[in-house]
Amino acid sequence: MKAAVLVVMAVSLLVTSSSAQAQDEPLTLVGWGVASKDLDTFMAQAADVGFDALITGSLDPQFLRQAVEAGARHSIKIFTHITPMGHVKSAWTAAYPEQPIPWQVLSEDEQAAASFISAGRNIYLIPYQWGGEPIMTNEVLTTPAVCFSNLEARALLERMIDTVASVPGLEGLGFDGFGYQNYHRCYCERCQRLFEEFMKARPELGEEEASVEFFRDMLVGYINHLADYARSKRPDIKTTIHIWPVFAPEPLYGNRLDVDYCGQTAAWYTLWPQEKIAKYSRIICEDARRYYDRQTGVGMIGYYDRPGEFPVKDAAQVEMELSTMIENGCRRIQVCSTIHVINNEEIAGVFRRHFAQ
């Protein structure tokens, strides 16, 4: 009885001390997206809303240097991200013009779904989740990504990291688009062969369970390899990600990643109920250090001002989402897109109230 009381006391002390510590950390706001011109004006606007850091997708060293300089004038740190989608597509075409791009392979049903989703305006007429947790059977992303078992493609991403690591003053490297086009696996011949070898080595697992573990760990290993590679090039480089597209069997796998700032979706572009936002925020931020001390959990909120294409989020909705994330332990928050927030005065005001000094 006494021991049980002591355990309860010890647990409550631990909980109190960790949440008190979290509340002491400053609230920071990071945005995906940087304007392509008038950088100084843009950085001034971003600083006014309360952004501390921005993530661009440019790999042009000259643009990155300009962004770093403009950001520094307004105390905004700059990251640039790489993707296994468009970035690899252009790099592969330049490096191996005769060889097809080693895209991930979909099943026949998924391929048919991809064609249907891509046709006409279907994507806006069905309950499509844009790489977030799917509602429909066979929902897939319409953008292909390279297969994570292809090492030539991975080497092209390493060359991009070389470029990123060489830009003076750049805060760090971001990852975007690292996931499966069908949200769970790749069906190419090599992945199929590797998966069969894995199943032979782990006969205690059923096929479904084995698939989740094998393809999750392939994805995690791929991202962690690239993050390690970046640190081998520049030991002080910071790494960040937004987990997307979702890994449907385990949406919040992000704490398995050895990155500094792990962004996971806490409030998606489609309207999630408040209870889900609260629950996800707690998991993202409380479990961030389960595998790696380096990691800070980051809640991601989606905001697009594109009526007719994405659900409209008014100021009250954005306020509910942000305050729920903060009340449930998120001290660092990512939003996509920076530009849509800045350009909507009412929404910018909601962010300003939480983040501007």
Ligand SMILES: [Zn+2]
């Ligand atoms: Zn594959």
